[in-house]
Amino acid sequence: AQTVTQSQPEMSVQEAETVTLSCTYDTSESNYYLFWYKQPPSRQMILVIRQEAYKQQNATENRFSVNFQKAAKSFSLKISDSQLGDTAMYFCAFMKPGKLTFGGGTRVLVKP
Amino acid sequence: DGGITQSPKYLFRKEGQNVTLSCEQNLNHDAMYWYRQDPGQGLRLIYYSQIVNDFQKGDIAEGYSVSREKKESFPLTVTSAQKNPTAFYLCASSTTGTLTQANYGYTFGSGTRLTVV
Numbered sequence: 001a002q003t004v005t006q007s008q009p010e011m012s013v014q015e016a017e018t019v020t021l022s023c024t025y026d027t028s029e030s031n032y033y034l035f036w037y038k039q040p041p042s043r044q045m046i047l048v049i050r051q052e053a054y055k056q057q058n059a060t061e062n063r064f065s066v067n068f069q070k071a072a073k074s075f076s077l078k079i080s081d082s083q084l085g086d087t088a089m090y091f092c093a094f095m096k097p098g099k100l101t102f103g104g105g106t107r108v109l110v111k112p
Numbered sequence: 113d114g115g116i117t118q119s120p121k122y123l124f125r126k127e128g129q130n131v132t133l134s135c136e137q138n139l140n141h142d143a144m145y146w147y148r149q150d151p152g153q154g155l156r157l158i159y160y161s162q163i164v165n166d167f168q169k170g171d172i173a174e175g176y177s178v179s180r181e182k183k184e185s186f187p188l189t190v191t192s193a194q195k196n197p198t199a200f201y202l203c204a205s206s207t208t209g210t211l212t213q214a215n216y217g218y219t220f221g222s223g224t225r226l227t228v229v
Contacts, residue, residue, distance in 0.1 A: 044220065044221075044223075099157065
């Protein structure tokens with residue numbers, strides 16, 4: 001079974017600064033997807049970024065980027081130029097066909 | 113617009129009652145999923161279905177039941193056997209196939225908040 005671990009329950013960052021969220025996972029699969037989802041107070045799950053395991057290049061979406069270390073089974077998310085609207089829960093997730101497994105989440109608070 | 117609709121947004125259940133949460137999608141996705149979220153925690157998989165008339169238990173299926181009679185619909189029943197049903201429930205759908213599809217990913221509904229009164 002796959003497990004996903006987010007070791008930081010909560011992080012705070014000043015507006016315009018950078019914050020990095022950590023995620024590790026355990027799997028014996030060789031081909032899979034990794035995701036970061038954002039859940040604001042509305043509780044809607046919003047896809048932030050996606051990484052295919054077979055791609056060595058780290059994914060980037062505007063201010064969001066990942067550091068994917070396949071051998072270490074690590075998948076961290078960097079939020080650059082943090083904005084007040086980035087305040088939310090962030091979930092790391094692992095996917096193989098048919099199943100998406102989530103970590104416990106990291107609460108991010110962006111301070112003005 | 114395509115998406116997933118969950119209803120109701122808020123639901124109250126008395127002790128010993130069964131309640132059914134609705135989930136409908138018009139994305140033509142083959143697979144559908146139900147997750148439970150407790151306060152301050154991640155999402156845990158209850159049931160999932162990759163094809164009509166077939167479904168599998170997730171990690172916390174006890175006290176829940178589902179059906180998949182139509183591709184668009186995947187209702188979840190919280191039975192009286194579920195001793196602690198108060199939680200936020202999220203439905204999701206996805207395409208199926210190989211992991212090389214560029215659009216592989218999940219779409220989530222807006223959730224149902226269930227409270228036992």
